[in-house]
Amino acid sequence: MPSPSRLRLVLVVAAALGAVLAAGVVGILRSGGDQASDAATSAPTAPGPAPAEATASSTPPPAPVPDIPVRDSSLAAQPAVDTPAPVALTLPALAVEVPVDPVGIDPDGEMEVPPNADRAGWYRFGPAPGSDRGAAVIAAHVDSVASGGLGPFARLRDLNTGDGAVVTLADGSTATYEVREVTSSPKTDVTWPDVFLRDGPPHLVLVTCGGRWLPDVRHYSDNVIVYLSPVEP
Amino acid sequence: MRTRLLAGSAAGFTLALAGALPAAAVTDDKASLSVLHGVPGLTVDVYVNGERTLDDFAPGDLAGPLELDPGTYTVAITASDAADDSSPAIGPVDLPLEGGMSYTAAAHLDADGNPTATLFTNDIATTAAGEGRLTVRHVAAAPAVDVLAGGSAVVTNLANPDEAKLDLPAGTVSAAVAATGTTDPVIGPADVTVSDGVNTIVYAWGSLADENLALAVQTVDTHSSAPAGVPTGQLGLADESATSSAWLLAGVVTIGLAGAALVLRRRTAVVRSGSNQH
Numbered sequence: 001m002p003s004p005s006r007l008r009l010v011l012v013v014a015a016a017l018g019a020v021l022a023a024g025v026v027g028i029l030r031s032g033g034d035q036a037s038d039a040a041t042s043a044p045t046a047p048g049p050a051p052a053e054a055t056a057s058s059t060p061p062p063a064p065v066p067d068i069p070v071r072d073s074s075l076a077a078q079p080a081v082d083t084p085a086p087v088a089l090t091l092p093a094l095a096v097e098v099p100v101d102p103v104g105i106d107p108d109g110e111m112e113v114p115p116n117a118d119r120a121g122w123y124r125f126g127p128a129p130g131s132d133r134g135a136a137v138i139a140a141h142v143d144s145v146a147s148g149g150l151g152p153f154a155r156l157r158d159l160n161t162g163d164g165a166v167v168t169l170a171d172g173s174t175a176t177y178e179v180r181e182v183t184s185s186p187k188t189d190v191t192w193p194d195v196f197l198r199d200g201p202p203h204l205v206l207v208t209c210g211g212r213w214l215p216d217v218r219h220y221s222d223n224v225i226v227y228l229s230p231v232e233p
Numbered sequence: 234m235r236t237r238l239l240a241g242s243a244a245g246f247t248l249a250l251a252g253a254l255p256a257a258a259v260t261d262d263k264a265s266l267s268v269l270h271g272v273p274g275l276t277v278d279v280y281v282n283g284e285r286t287l288d289d290f291a292p293g294d295l296a297g298p299l300e301l302d303p304g305t306y307t308v309a310i311t312a313s314d315a316a317d318d319s320s321p322a323i324g325p326v327d328l329p330l331e332g333g334m335s336y337t338a339a340a341h342l343d344a345d346g347n348p349t350a351t352l353f354t355n356d357i358a359t360t361a362a363g364e365g366r367l368t369v370r371h372v373a374a375a376p377a378v379d380v381l382a383g384g385s386a387v388v389t390n391l392a393n394p395d396e397a398k399l400d401l402p403a404g405t406v407s408a409a410v411a412a413t414g415t416t417d418p419v420i421g422p423a424d425v426t427v428s429d430g431v432n433t434i435v436y437a438w439g440s441l442a443d444e445n446l447a448l449a450v451q452t453v454d455t456h457s458s459a460p461a462g463v464p465t466g467q468l469g470l471a472d473e474s475a476t477s478s479a480w481l482l483a484g485v486v487t488i489g490l491a492g493a494a495l496v497l498r499r500r501t502a503v504v505r506s507g508s509n510q511h
Contacts, residue, residue, distance in 0.1 A: 068287060073269060073295035073436075073449035075423050104403075105363035111460035117467075123460070125363055125403060125429035143468040154471050187462060196459035198430060213469030220466040222473075 083128040084169040089120055089138055089206075093163040096152040100138060100167070111137070111207075117144035117151025126196050129167040129204055130175035135197040138167075139207040142220065153208035157182060157224050165204065165228050177204045177228035184210050184224045195225065204228040260300065264330035265355075265453075267297030268308075271341035271372050271438035272323075272348050273445045279340075280309040280318035280325075289313050293438075295451055303332040310340050310350065323348045335453050341372035341438055344393040351394040356432055359456040360400055365427040366455055367406065368398040368434040375441035381409040381416060389413060403429040410437050410446075420446050430457025 071077065086100045103112035103121035114121045120140035127134035140153040165177040180203075195205055204227075211222025268279060270290050279287035279296075287296050290313075306328045309321035318325070323340050330336055335355035343349045353370060360366055369380045371393045380388035380397065383406070388397040390413045409421035420437055427433055436449040 068296050068299060070287070070290070070294050070296045073293055073451060075425070075448050075450050078426070078450055105460060106464075109362060109461040111463045113463065113465050139463050139465055142466045143470040145467050149468075150470050153465070190462075192459040192462065198454075198457055207463045207465060209464075209466035210471060210473060212474045213466070213472035215469065218467070219464055220469075220471070223463055223465070 083131050084171040084173065085124065086122045086129045086136070086138065086167045086175075087170050088168040090166040090168070091152075091159065091163070092166075093160070094152070094155045094158060096155065098140065098152050103139075111139055113139050113141055115141075115144060116146040117141035117149075117153065118147045120153065123196065126198060127202070128169070129177075130169060130173070131202060133199050133202050135195065135200075135203055135205045136167075137196055137205045137207060142209045142224075151208075153206070153224075156206055156208050156226050157184060157210060159226055164231075165206075166233075167204065174233065175204075176231050176233040178231050179226060180229045181227045182224070183227070184222050186211065186221055187219075187223055190223050190225070202230055204230070261333040262303075263300040264303050264332055265298045265335040266301055266306075266328070266330060267295060267299070267335075267337045267451060267453075269337055269339040269341075269372075269436060269438075269449060269451065270294045270296075271339050271436060271449060273342075273439050273443065275322070275348070276313040277310045277322065277340070278313050278315060280311065280321070282307050283318060285318075293447065293449060295449065297337075298335070298453075301330055303330055305329045308338060308350070310348075323350050326350050326352070328352050337434070337451060339370070339372050339394075339436065339438075341394070341436075342374040342440060344374060344376065346374035346440055346442065349394075353396060353434075355434060355451075355453045356398055357453060357455045359458055360430055360432075362458040362460050363403055363429055364400050365403050365429055366398055366400050366432040367408075367425070367427050368396055368432055369408075370394070370396040370434065370436045373437045373439050373441065373446055374443075375412075375419070375437070375446065377413045378410050378419070378437065379413050379415070381411060381418065381422070382406050384409075384416070386411075386416075398432075401427050403427055408435065410448075420448055423448060425450070428452070430455055 085102050088097060088099050090097045098118065098120045100120045100122050101114050102124040103114065104124055106112045111123055112121060117140060120138050123137040127136050129136040141151055142154045143150045159179050159182050161179050163179045167175045169175065206226040208224050209220035209222065210224040211220050214221055268287065270277065270292050273292050275292065277290050278285050279290055290296065307325050308328055309318040309325040310323040311318055311321050328338055335357050337353045337355055338350060339353060340348065340350050351372065356366060356368065369388055369391065371378060371391045373393060377390045377392040379386040380391060387399065391397050404427060406425045406427055407422045408425045409418035411418050419441065425433060425435060432453045432455050434451040434453065437446060438449055439445040439447045
């Protein structure tokens with residue numbers, strides 16, 4: 001009867017021999033062609049790259065790996081990137097329904113905003129509401145000369161966590177959100193690249209102005225920014 | 234079809250997939266590599282570090298992007314029925330790849346029609362808000378060309394295997410390719426989409442003599458820019474330093490006055506700027 005330590009040694013040696021044998025079989029199988037290579041990948045090996053020690057010796061089993069995406073590069077085969085544009089925003093808690101226009105960049109490099117506070121603008125260079133990643137940004141004037149008064153976004157700061165929002169898209173579908181956070185920050189403190197996110201979890205951002213009116217520069221001191229998370233309708 | 238990536242074996246070659254999206258953000262610690270097949274009439278296998286990585290890769294196909302550890306990778310391209318990479322049709326070529334960079338390795342014809350391979354670095358530097366980048370690459374068996382946008386030349390005398398690039402407002406560009414100094418298109422015109430925060434890379438490939446010139450298109454995310462601000466107020470009616478409902482009521486009444494004040498201020502400004510000139 002071998003001692004426990006000796007037994008352990010025997011087992012280790014046996015396991016090593018088994019591993020070498022398996023590697024040899026796999027090598028033969030791989031040289032045999034595709035079916036063999038499939039068989040090798042289905043062998044009960046741990047996923048991921050083989051350890052460095054194994055790669056130094058003969059042919060180890062290949063790790064299971066995903067396919068490389070291959071696509072037709074012709075112009076006609078380009079994927080359509082257009083998700084439907086938003087056309088309206090509804091905030092039931094505030095009894096607000098506001099039409100939404102696609103907008104871009106103004107000559108100062110700031111987000112273009114519809115001149116009339118009764119309309120909101122969607123930043124068309126970023127994600128659309130309902131897309132699978134990043135921030136869809138919709139902004140409106142808090143007040144405007146064109147509307148002659150306050151607009152519906154003047155009440156954004158009255159939203160509460162959990163309040164709902166529904167965005168209607170050009171194809172008639174809707175994207176539904178609920179308020180996660182209502183913030184008001186000095187404009188000088190807002191880091192816009194952290195608001196206009198292209199990637200990360202999908203969400204909706206509503207923006208207007210708030211704080212104090214600064215008559216010298218004719219704009220407000222703050223931005224009111226509301227972050228909303230998607231929910232199932 | 235066996236488009237399978239064999240990894241991790243004798244050469245110690247490991248790959249991780251960035252994701253199946255055609256335009257994926259590049260991370261700082263990985264090199265992003267795509268492979269374009271621009272040799273007409275030749276279906277190939279692509280070997281990376283001795284491993285068959287792309288099988289039955291067809292002309293006009295674009296593979297990737299792959300996220301790779303930085304390092305030098307040896308790529309060989311063989312006929313699709315080759316048993317290994319011992320007698321490649323193109324290469325082997327060494328591709329030195331740096332982290333945080335985006336590359337496209339193109340198998341293509343040189344100006345005289347011989348198969349070759351070129352490693353391009355895709356410009357992912359920050360684009361301005363509202364702008365995208367258009368890159369044009371000449372990888373066709375053809376003399377130097379001009380690239381026309383909206384009928385006029387925006388790139389002149391572009392020779393194989395060179396590239397030209399420019400940043401443009403996001404939108405659609407009607408692009409065509411003509412022999413240098415001419416405006417009669419040999420390719421196009423075709424509508425090419427330039428998107429904010431995206432480098433749209435257009436390849437002219439194929440052979441002029443064989444009359445199979447074509448365009449291939451690849452998109453790579455650049456580092457995009459956000460707007461510099463969101464100016465969303467004009468009157469001061471929502472001023473929170475006087476948030477009483479009385480002020481809000483008064484505000485509605487004083488809209489007309491505010492408007493008049495704005496007009497007055499503008500007039501004053503005009504007068505001031507006028508007087509400054511005297």
